[in-house]
Amino acid sequence: MRAIGALILGVAIVTGLAVATSRAADEPPAGQSEAKAPAAPSPSSAVPVTPKDAAPPPSVTIIGASEAHGVLGRDVRSAAGEDMGRIVDVVVDRSGHVRAAAIDFGGFLGVGSRKIVVDWNALRFGKIANKKDSITLELTKAQVAAAPEYKEDAPIVVLGASGSLQPLQAIQ
Numbered sequence: 001m002r003a004i005g006a007l008i009l010g011v012a013i014v015t016g017l018a019v020a021t022s023r024a025a026d027e028p029p030a031g032q033s034e035a036k037a038p039a040a041p042s043p044s045s046a047v048p049v050t051p052k053d054a055a056p057p058p059s060v061t062i063i064g065a066s067e068a069h070g071v072l073g074r075d076v077r078s079a080a081g082e083d084m085g086r087i088v089d090v091v092v093d094r095s096g097h098v099r100a101a102a103i104d105f106g107g108f109l110g111v112g113s114r115k116i117v118v119d120w121n122a123l124r125f126g127k128i129a130n131k132k133d134s135i136t137l138e139l140t141k142a143q144v145a146a147a148p149e150y151k152e153d154a155p156i157v158v159l160g161a162s163g164s165l166q167p168l169q170a171i172q
Contacts, residue, residue, distance in 0.1 A: 075134040076103055076123070082141045091117060091156065100158045102150050103137075115150040119160035 076084040089102035100117045124136040137144070139159065147159045 071101070071125075071135065076137050077134045078137055078139065078141055080140070084137050084139075084141065084144055085113065087135065088115060091158075100156070103144075105144055105147075116144055116147040117150045117156050117158045118144070118147075119158050122160055 071087050071090070074087050076087060078084055085103040085105040087101050088104045090098055091100040091102065093099050098120050100120050101123060102115045102117050104113050105116050106113050118137060118139065122138045124138065126136060127133055144159065148157045150156060
């Protein structure tokens with residue numbers, strides 16, 4: 001009971017001090033008349049103040065609708081026209097460069113499918129003007145079927161067509 005009383009008294013003191021400080025800031029000092037008070041600058045002559053750490057405006061780039069398209073969810077086909085699945089993720093390295101694509105491969109209506117990772121350079125984008133256009137993978141269905149499954153938080157085995165993929169450098 002004493003603790004509650006002390007808490008209420010403490011809150012009342014802090015509130016009173018805050019109100020007194022606020023009122024003192026609003027009142028002019030004693031002995032100064034309003035006629036001698038400096039005039040406030042007019043709004044039209046005020047110069048906007050920008051904080052020193054304000055971020056510069058972002059740059060803007062416009063990409064034409066026929067120049068670039070998203071790849072997530074796109075169908076992937078082999079050079080022979082076989083259905084290879086669809087792109088479900090893009091893998092980037094520490095510097096932000098695209099390294100590979102994860103493809104949801106196999107199965108029927110999402111049942112029994114597994115994710116495999118293929119080298120980005122093994123994909124050919126050709127004509128992907130609309131959502132129905134597919135991306136071509138330079139691997140056979142048998143090669144992709146033999147690839148190990150991609151699992152998050154595990155080392156990624158990337159299947160490459162040209163052998164040009166370089167391993168990530170370990171940070172020491």
